[in-house]
Amino acid sequence: MTTNHIVGWLLDSPVSRFINSEPWAWPCLEIAHFFSLCVLFGSLAVVDLRLAGFGPPFADRVGKVLVRTALLAFGVNALSGALFFTANAPKYIDNPAFELKLALIGLAGLNAALYHWRFRPLLTEDRVTVLAQLSGVASILLWSSVIVCGRMITFFAQ
Amino acid sequence: MRALEALEATAFAEWVNTAMLGFPLVIALHSVGMAAIVGVSLIASVHAIRPIDGLSGSQLLPAMSLARAGLILNAVTGIMLFVSRGSEYILNPAFLLKLVLVLLGSILSLVLFQTCARSASPVADNNGGAAAFPRPLAIANILVWFGAVATGRLIAYVQNIG
Numbered sequence: 001m002t003t004n005h006i007v008g009w010l011l012d013s014p015v016s017r018f019i020n021s022e023p024w025a026w027p028c029l030e031i032a033h034f035f036s037l038c039v040l041f042g043s044l045a046v047v048d049l050r051l052a053g054f055g056p057p058f059a060d061r062v063g064k065v066l067v068r069t070a071l072l073a074f075g076v077n078a079l080s081g082a083l084f085f086t087a088n089a090p091k092y093i094d095n096p097a098f099e100l101k102l103a104l105i106g107l108a109g110l111n112a113a114l115y116h117w118r119f120r121p122l123l124t125e126d127r128v129t130v131l132a133q134l135s136g137v138a139s140i141l142l143w144s145s146v147i148v149c150g151r152m153i154t155f156f157a158q
Numbered sequence: 159m160r161a162l163e164a165l166e167a168t169a170f171a172e173w174v175n176t177a178m179l180g181f182p183l184v185i186a187l188h189s190v191g192m193a194a195i196v197g198v199s200l201i202a203s204v205h206a207i208r209p210i211d212g213l214s215g216s217q218l219l220p221a222m223s224l225a226r227a228g229l230i231l232n233a234v235t236g237i238m239l240f241v242s243r244g245s246e247y248i249l250n251p252a253f254l255l256k257l258v259l260v261l262l263g264s265i266l267s268l269v270l271f272q273t274c275a276r277s278a279s280p281v282a283d284n285n286g287g288a289a290a291f292p293r294p295l296a297i298a299n300i301l302v303w304f305g306a307v308a309t310g311r312l313i314a315y316v317q318n319i320g
Binding site: 023027030031034035037038039040041042043045046049050054055056058059061062065066069140143144147148149150151152155 | 181182183185186187189190192193194196197198199200201210211212213214216217218219220221224225303304307308310311312315
């Protein structure tokens, strides 16, 4: 099955036809996509800045609540993103901004895994390690770059 | 309208409109600023409505500084976008509504941040900080920022007046 077959199948799917036939569907998806990204960014910012060494230590339960909020927001974000792709796959395929955005999300995911396995206990400590600080700063920069790349997709679409 | 057209004719506006990365980069940075102010405001507002157990005002201070920086970035890039396409935006009802909502959201958020900062001293820190902010205003803040995001996205879809 070639890329063209997949694109054709996606564009012909009921989901794609629905999104493309309803004038309000695409704007609503855009609102859900960006609003959930804001929630993700805000909740992670509180955790990341603490990890980067700013502010006093957290109780572990605070970190849990904020990370769960970010994961929920990411779910909405990923779902709306998948619906964008289904409705207009040609816009995203071979689009360097979209490819870079996906790579950055992957890196942010790896960084989040590092947080989960290595750095989470440090939230409650007065001092954090240099690696944890780098991880906190990297998370903010990665998600900021994800937003930049997301905005660039339209301008790089063929 | 003539003043806006004169602004659009400046070399700066021309750069934003014609440089390969001018408009895309400015609008991308506008979104990053928006995500910072909206995201942190939402968390602080939710904390004011239903305090997150164990979270104090001082723990939100670094994120609130980031949000303030985001608001400044959002405003500066917003002005840059307006200079480049002002005569188009000024006739767009979604843009006009967004402007009002962003102003309202900014005021509410800055007051909310101030409330958190005031209770961030070690003595007053254990009261949750944002909990001193009136709940109806916190709910209004969430709704206003949602409206600002929504109207911002709708600018491209709404027809201009006239």
